[in-house]
Amino acid sequence: MTIMVTGGAGYIGSHTCADLLAHGHDVVVVDDFSNSTPEAVDALRLVSGRDVASYRADVRDGAALGEIFAAHPIDTVIHFAAKKSVPESVQVPLDYYDVNVAGTASLVRSMTEHGVRRIVFSSSCSIYGDAHPEPLNEDDPPGPTNPYARSKLICEQLLADACVASTDLSAIALRYFNPVGAHPSGDLGEVPTGHFDNLMPRLCAVAAGQADKLQVFGTDYPTPDGSAIRDYVHVMDVAEAHRVAIDHLDDRAGMRLLNVGTGTGVSVLGLIDAFTRTCGVPVPYALAGRRPGDVASLTADPSRIAAQWGWRASRDVTQMCQDAWRFAVRHPVGYQA
């Protein structure tokens, strides 16, 4: 298959491309490089040993998307391109609605104009919010607590409405929990640009001596050690979930929602401890207040995706830490090294 991957130079997108290429699919990367660089696509070519078509384009630019659809026999789209920082979304919410919601509307419009009926969408566990008993399953009502999560929920609703209007459209929203880790080669990983909030790259930066201390945001959550709990899932497991989703897009038209997580929660302090033990590197940290928009605990019930497609996460926290650290050591300044 030829798959358009929006945001394909980003963290999860590039790993998903690597998995798709390794399984014989062709990919067409569409990325404006607002939170990545073209060197990520070079790294993808290196680890896959395959050529990769890549376009610098904004998903809100319908004309640019139209030219790309016209140039390739694209039958499926995986839509990663988005802004993803919860704290930033609280500061600049309109940017999040613009890129995430208007970008998705533009993409779906362009797809339908070019007869492409299959889409896998990057959703997020953040749409569940704080209000539920855990583990979280897909039937729990959403309760997003920040503009980022609300933008993702609106995109899910947009896709569901588009599927009602176009009855041959097939959409799957994968609600990822917390992807971490890197490609086993050590040559593809998470390379945040500018200010970044995700825990694993910050942890690696402190371990590498590039930052003094890791800030642990929130120490008074109602969790056993007071720090926030997340369901960390290896990015290669997440990548594989996309390939499996593509195989099931034709099972039926319409919209489906599926969690992608391990079902096991790990606290921030627990992840620091696992990283320190696994990688043998100290990670000095400082306790800080809660960040606006963050919630205490998000752990998946991953039973639906297991029952429907047989997908289960197969990599544990030790492997997540080892792979993330291997990439950080080999690429201390990202792909420029």
Ligand SMILES: NC(=O)c1ccc[n+]([C@@H]2O[C@H](COP(=O)([O-])OP(=O)(O)OC[C@H]3O[C@@H](n4cnc5c(N)ncnc54)[C@H](O)[C@@H]3O)[C@@H](O)[C@H]2O)c1
């Ligand atoms: N990383 C996580 O913890 C996590 C968790 C749940 C969901 N998600 C979702 O998964 C997707 C991928 O996340 P990621 O961690 O790989 O993020 P990322 O920032 O590494 O990747 C996103 C990519 O999209 C590109 N992009 C942004 N705006 C664009 C636009 N208007 N047009 C074209 N390209 C654009 C960026 O340059 C970047 O390469 C996002 O939709 C995110 O919301 C991420």
